[in-house]
Amino acid sequence: MSRTVIELNGIKREFIVGDETVHALRGVSFSINEGEFVTIMGSSGSGKSTLLNILGCLDTPTAGEYYLDGISVRKMSKNKRAILRNRKIGFVFQNYNLLAKTTAIENVELPLMYNAEISSSERRKRAIDALKAVGLGDRLEHKSNQMSGGQMQRVAIARALVNNPAVILADEATGNLDTRTSFEILVLFQRLHAEGRTIIFVTHNPDISSYSSRNIRLMDGHVIEDTVNTNILSAAETLASLPANEDD
Amino acid sequence: MNWTNLFRISLKALANNKMRAFLTMLGIIIGVAAVITMISLGQGAKKNIQDEISGMGSNMIMIHPGGERRGGVRLDPSEMQTLKETDYKMLRKENLFLAGISPNVSMSGQLISGNSNYPSSVSGVSTDYISIRQLNVAEGEMFTETDIRKSAKVCVIGTTIVENLFPDGDNPLGKIIRLNQVPLKVIGILESKGYNSMGMDQDDIVLVPYTTVMKRFRAIDYLEGIFASAISEDMTDLATADIESILRRQHKLKDEEPDDFMIRTQQELSEILDTTTNLLTTLLACIAGISLLVGGIGIMNIMYVSVTERTREIGLRMSVGARSIDILVQFLIEAILISITGGILGILTGCGASAAIRWLGDWPVAIQPWSVILSFLVCTVTGVFFGWYPAKKAAALDPIDALRYE
Ligand SMILES: Nc1ncnc2c1ncn2[C@@H]1O[C@H](COP(=O)(O)OP(=O)(O)O)[C@@H](O)[C@H]1O
Numbered sequence: 157m158s159r160t161v162i163e164l165n166g167i168k169r170e171f172i173v174g175d176e177t178v179h180a181l182r183g184v185s186f187s188i189n190e191g192e193f194v195t196i197m198g199s200s201g202s203g204k205s206t207l208l209n210i211l212g213c214l215d216t217p218t219a220g221e222y223y224l225d226g227i228s229v230r231k232m233s234k235n236k237r238a239i240l241r242n243r244k245i246g247f248v249f250q251n252y253n254l255l256a257k258t259t260a261i262e263n264v265e266l267p268l269m270y271n272a273e274i275s276s277s278e279r280r281k282r283a284i285d286a287l288k289a290v291g292l293g294d295r296l297e298h299k300s301n302q303m304s305g306g307q308m309q310r311v312a313i314a315r316a317l318v319n320n321p322a323v324i325l326a327d328e329a330t331g332n333l334d335t336r337t338s339f340e341i342l343v344l345f346q347r348l349h350a351e352g353r354t355i356i357f358v359t360h361n362p363d364i365s366s367y368s369s370r371n372i373r374l375m376d377g378h379v380i381e382d383t384v385n386t387n388i389l390s391a392a393e394t395l396a397s398l399p400a401n402e403d404d
Numbered sequence: 405m406n407w408t409n410l411f412r413i414s415l416k417a418l419a420n421n422k423m424r425a426f427l428t429m430l431g432i433i434i435g436v437a438a439v440i441t442m443i444s445l446g447q448g449a450k451k452n453i454q455d456e457i458s459g460m461g462s463n464m465i466m467i468h469p470g471g472e473r474r475g476g477v478r479l480d481p482s483e484m485q486t487l488k489e490t491d492y493k494m495l496r497k498e499n500l501f502l503a504g505i506s507p508n509v510s511m512s513g514q515l516i517s518g519n520s521n522y523p524s525s526v527s528g529v530s531t532d533y534i535s536i537r538q539l540n541v542a543e544g545e546m547f548t549e550t551d552i553r554k555s556a557k558v559c560v561i562g563t564t565i566v567e568n569l570f571p572d573g574d575n576p577l578g579k580i581i582r583l584n585q586v587p588l589k590v591i592g593i594l595e596s597k598g599y600n601s602m603g604m605d606q607d608d609i610v611l612v613p614y615t616t617v618m619k620r621f622r623a624i625d626y627l628e629g630i631f632a633s634a635i636s637e638d639m640t641d642l643a644t645a646d647i648e649s650i651l652r653r654q655h656k657l658k659d660e661e662p663d664d665f666m667i668r669t670q671q672e673l674s675e676i677l678d679t680t681t682n683l684l685t686t687l688l689a690c691i692a693g694i695s696l697l698v699g700g701i702g703i704m705n706i707m708y709v710s711v712t713e714r715t716r717e718i719g720l721r722m723s724v725g726a727r728s729i730d731i732l733v734q735f736l737i738e739a740i741l742i743s744i745t746g747g748i749l750g751i752l753t754g755c756g757a758s759a760a761i762r763w764l765g766d767w768p769v770a771i772q773p774w775s776v777i778l779s780f781l782v783c784t785v786t787g788v789f790f791g792w793y794p795a796k797k798a799a800a801l802d803p804i805d806a807l808r809y810e
C-alpha cells in the first residue's frame with residue numbers, strides 16, 4: 157500500500173448568497189494515494205470545482221478535515237496556504253490562465269519565481285525540462301498569444317509540473333479543446349501518471365473516466381460513486397484510431 | 405522576502421504594458437514639469453524686477469508734486485506746481501541723510517543733428533543725477549555746477565541718441581544737436597544700460613542742466629520732481645522723514661494740512677513689485693498644483709483600472725503560490741518605478757521647458773531647486789500612494805474570486 161497524499165474527512169462547503177445558504181459540498185470523505193489518476197465526475201453544479209479548489213488550498217472548507225501530504229490544511233493561514241500551493245500543488249485550468257504577452261518559458265517559471273530557495277539558473281533548467289516533458293522543447297520562447305489552445309494547455313501543464321508537486325489538479329482541462337487535442341492532452345496525463353505522479357482530473361465528460369485509474373462521481377455535494385477502474389484504456393491508442401484532423 | 409524575483413516580475417509586467425505605464429507616467433511628467441516651469445517663470449520675473457529696481461539707482465527717493473491723489477482726480481493744475489527750485493536747494497543744504505539730490509524737469513520734441521532727427525526728450529537734472537541713477541559717462545564729461553548756474557546749452561547723451569543722430573559713426577563729442585531751435589553742445593556720452601524689463605530703452609536719454617530746461621525751453625518756475633538718494637538703505641526712512649519736514653516747513657503747511665507733495669522710495673517700489681510678483685508666482689504655483697493634482701488623479705485612475713483589469717492575473721499568481729504580500733510588493737514596485745521614472749522625466753522636461761523659454765522667449769527664468777525637489781516628492785508620493793491603495797485591495801482578494809473575475 158503506497159503513501160496517502162490526500163485525506164478528506166466530512167468536508168462541507170457552504171456559500172451564503174443573500175439570505176440563502178448554498179450547500180456545495182455536504183460531507184465528502186475519501187483519500188487518495190500517491191500515484192493515483194482520479195477523475196472526479198458529475199453534472200454541472202454538483203460541486204466538482206468547489207471540491208478541487210479545496211483540494212488545491214485555494215478555498216477552505218466550512219467543516220471537515222483535509223490533510224495534504226500529512227499536513228492539516230483547515231486551520232492554516234492564508235500565507236501558509238499560499239506557500240503550500242507553491243510547493244505541493246500544480247493547477248491546470250480549463251482556460252489555461254497563462255500570462256498574456258509572456259513566453260512559454262516565463263509562464264512555466266512563474267511558480268518558481270515565488271520560491272526564493274530556487275536560483276535563477278535552476279529555475280530556468282527546470283522550466284526547460286518541464287516544457288520538454290510536455291513536448292514543447294522547441295517552443296520555449298513562443299508567447300502565449302502565438303500558440304494554439306492545445307499548446308497553451310501543454311504550457312499550463314508544464315507550469316503545473318515545474319515545482320514537482322505532490323498532486324496535479326486539473327479542472328476541465330480539456331473542456332476548451334477539440335476531441336483530437338483533448339486526447340493529446342489525455343495522452344500526456346497518462347504518461348505523467350505512468351511516471352508515478354498523482355493526478356486529480358475534474359470533468360463532466362464521462363468518456364474520460366475510462367482513461368484514469370479511479371473514478372469518483374459527485375451529485376449535489378455527495379460522493380455517489382467511488383470505483384477503481386480495472387480496465388484502463390490507452391489514450392494513445394484512441395488517438396491513433398481517431399480520423400486525422402477530424403475537428404480542424 | 406524574495407526581492408530580486410519580485411523586482412523582475414514587476415519589470416516584466418511593466419514591459420508587457422508599456423502604453424499603460426507611459427500613460428500613467430505622463431500624468432506625473434506633466435505635473436512635475438508644470439510645477440518646475442511655472443515656479444521658475446514666476447521667480448525669474450521676480451528676480452528680474454528686483455535687479456531692475458536696484459539698477460534704477462541707489463536707495464533712491466522720488467519726490468513728486470501734489471498730495472496723495474484723492475479718488476484719482478487731480479483738481480487743480482497748480483497742485484502740480486508745488487515743488488520749486490528753492491525746495492531743492494533747501495533740501496540739498498539741510499538734509500544730512502542724502503548722498504545726492506537732483507531736480508527733474510523734462511522737455512520732449514524732435515532732436516536734430518545735421519540731416520538726422522529723432523523724437524526724444526531731454527531731462528533737466530543736476531550733476532548728482534549720474535550717481536543717483538547709477539549712470540556712467542563713457543566719453544567726455546558730465547556738465548558742471550557752473551553749467552547749471554549759467555543755464556549752459558550743453559548735453560550728455562545716451563547711445564541710442566548717438567546711433568540715431570550720428571548714424572555715420574562720427575564722434576558726437578563737440579557736435580551740436582538742436583531741440584526747438586535751441587542748440588545743445590554734446591559734452592559727454594553715457595555708458596549703455598540696455599532695455600529694462602518693461603521694454604524701455606534706458607539709452608534713449610539726453611541730460612541737460614535743469615536750469616536750461618526751466619529757463620530756455622519751458623520758462624517755468626516749478627520742478628516736475630526731485631530725485632535723491634539716501635546715504636544707505638537704512639537711512640532711507642530718516643531721509644524721507646527729514647525731507648517731509650523740510651518741505652512742509654518750506655511750503656508753510658499747517659499741522660492739519662496734508663502734504664502737497666509725495667515721497668516714494670525705491671524700497672517701497674520694490675516691495676510693491678515684490679507683492680505683485682509673489683502674487684504671480686502664487687498664481688502660477690496654483691496652476692501647477694492643479695496639474696499635479698490632475699496628474700495624481702490620472703495615476704490613481706490608471707492604477708485602479710490596472711488592478712481591476714489584472715484581477716485574473718493576480719488570481720493566477722496567487723494560485724501558483726504568490727502570497728498577498730508578494731502581490732502588494734509587486735504592485736508597489738511597479739508604482740514606484742513608474743513614479744520615479746516619471747518624476748525624473750518630469751524634472752528633465754521642466755528644466756528643458758524653462759531653458760527653452762529663456763532662449764526662445766527671452767523671458768526671465770530662474771529654476772528653483774526647492775520646486776524641483778518638492779514636485780518630485782509630491783509626485784512620487786502621489787504615485788506610490790495611488791499605486792499602493794489599489795494594490796492593497798488586490799492583495800486582499802481571495803484567490804478564487806480573483807481567478808473567477810470576469
Ligand atoms: N463562490 C460561490 N458563491 C456561491 N455559490 C457558489 C460559489 N461557488 C460555487 N457555488 C455553488 O456551489 C455549487 C457547486 O458549484 P461548482 O463546484 O462550481 O460546480 P461544478 O464545478 O461541479 O459545476 C453550485 O450550486 C454553485 O452555484
Ligand SMILES: [Mg+2]
Pocket residue numbers: 204205206
Ligand atoms: Mg466547475
